[in-house]
Structures are given as C-alpha cells and as structure tokens.
Amino acid sequence: GAVVSQHPSRVICKSGTSVKIECRSLDFQATTMFWYRQFPKKSLMLMATSNEGSKATYEQGVEKDKFLINHASLTLSTLTVTSAHPEDSSFYICSAPKGGSAEAFFGQGTRLTVV
Amino acid sequence: AQSVTQPDIHITVSEGASLELRCNYSYGATPYLFWYVQSPGQGLQLLLKYFSGDTLVQGIKGFEAEFKRSQSSFNLRKPSVHWSDAAEYFCAVGVLGAGNMLTFGGGTRLMVKP
Numbered sequence: 150g151a152v153v154s155q156h157p158s159r160v161i162c163k164s165g166t167s168v169k170i171e172c173r174s175l176d177f178q179a180t181t182m183f184w185y186r187q188f189p190k191k192s193l194m195l196m197a198t199s200n201e202g203s204k205a206t207y208e209q210g211v212e213k214d215k216f217l218i219n220h221a222s223l224t225l226s227t228l229t230v231t232s233a234h235p236e237d238s239s240f241y242i243c244s245a246p247k248g249g250s251a252e253a254f255f256g257q258g259t260r261l262t263v264v
Numbered sequence: 265a266q267s268v269t270q271p272d273i274h275i276t277v278s279e280g281a282s283l284e285l286r287c288n289y290s291y292g293a294t295p296y297l298f299w300y301v302q303s304p305g306q307g308l309q310l311l312l313k314y315f316s317g318d319t320l321v322q323g324i325k326g327f328e329a330e331f332k333r334s335q336s337s338f339n340l341r342k343p344s345v346h347w348s349d350a351a352e353y354f355c356a357v358g359v360l361g362a363g364n365m366l367t368f369g370g371g372t373r374l375m376v377k378p
Contacts, residue, residue: 192369242308244366252313253366257307258306
C-alpha cells in the first residue's frame with residue numbers, strides 16, 4: 150500500500166507561537182491532500198482540502214488565517230497553526246488519495262498541545 | 265451530502281465473545297465504505313473496505329463487514345474478540361469524485377472484559 154508520512158507525531162508549543170505540520174506522500178504523487186482534526190474522544194472532522202499549486206479549500210467554520218495550508222509540491226502539504234492557543238490543542242491527521250485508487254492513505258497523525 | 269452514523273458510542277464485550285459494530289450511511293450513489301481502528305494516541309489503521317462486488321468483505325485481524333444496500337448499513341463483525349481489539353472504531357464513507365475525501369462516523373469505543 151501507499152505510504153503517507155506525517156511529522157511531527159507530537160509537539161508542544163507555547164501560546165502565541167506557530168507550529169508547522171508536514172504531510173508527505175512517500176511513494177506516490179498527490180495533487181490533493183486532506184487535513185482532519187480530531188477533538189478528544191470525538192470523531193475526525195475534515196478541516197480543508199489541500200490542492201497542489203492552488204489555494205486550499207476550507208470547510209465551513211475553519212479559519213483559513215489560523216490554519217494555513219501550503220501544497221507546494223506533489224508530495225508535500227503543510228498545515229501551519231498560527232498564533233496557537235490552548236483550544237487549538239488537538240490531534241491533526243492528513244490523508245492523501247493515490248491516483249487510480251478509491252482509498253485514502255492516512256498519516257500517523259500529530260498531537261498538538263498548546264500550553 | 266453524505267453522512268455516517270455509528271449508533272453505539274461505547275460497547276463492552278467479554279474476551280472471546282462475538283462483536284458487531286453498527287454503521288449506517290446516507291449517500292445518494294453507491295458508496296465506498298471503510299472501517300478504521302484507532303488505538304489511544306495513535307493514527308488510523310484500515311481494517312477493511314468495500315468498493316464493489318461481494319458484499320461480505322474480509323479484513324485484517326479477523327474482522328469482516330457486510331454491505332447491505334437495502335438497510336444502508338456496513339456493520340463490522342468479529343467472531344471472537346481479543347483483549348488487543350480494545351480501541352476506537354470508525355466507519356467512513358468515501359466519495360470518489362471528491363478526491364477520496366472521507367466522512368467519518370462518530371466512532372465506537374470498544375472495551376474488552378477479561
């Protein structure tokens with residue numbers, strides 16, 4: 150199966166700082182990647198769709214200035230949580246579809262804690 | 265828009281007992297259906313998937329699921345649960361035309377009694 154790598158797996162940051170999370174497709178190219186957020190003991194909610202070479206598409210209620218998404222290459226999408234606050238603490242996970250497959254491949258997830 | 269419902273938030277079964285986790289979906293066309301498992305603090309592991317064909321799908325770790333179009337269901341089953349199966353289980357529906365974006369159910373937390 151295809152491999153999607155997400156880094157870092159855990160990060161702790163201070164309020165007001167920014168954190169960048171990387172999502173890489175290791176053995177295939179992905180023109181689209183998805184970013185999900187999971188609150189404690191909750192399900193995964195789609196935040197945004199990352200499109201290579203163009204602007205990301207954000208779901209309703211997701212602040213695009215807070216969660217900056219960049220999809221600069223066919224194998225890398227980044228999510229930057231800007232001016233992080235404790236309420237941004239969550240589990241963030243990315244996925245990438247592989248061309249010709251209806252399956253989405255998930256990264257390992259990033260647990261963000263803002264103190 | 266598609267949606268997924270997992271009616272049971274928590275389920276507790278005894279080790280060795282059989283298991284069925286319920287999943288109902290709402291989608292206008294033939295869905296792509298998935299079951300994922302998530303251990304505490306971990307990412308998602310795909311258990312099985314249904315795209316087309318045989319409605320009874322076999323997955324990893326002894327899990328299977330049956331797609332029933334008439335009931336809009338995709339229930340996950342296992343004949344004999346092991347303590348290591350304790351985790352959170354998510355059912356999801358995929359929309360191929362939307363680049364394989366997934367909509368997840370709320371999840372079912374499985375606890376296994378010794």
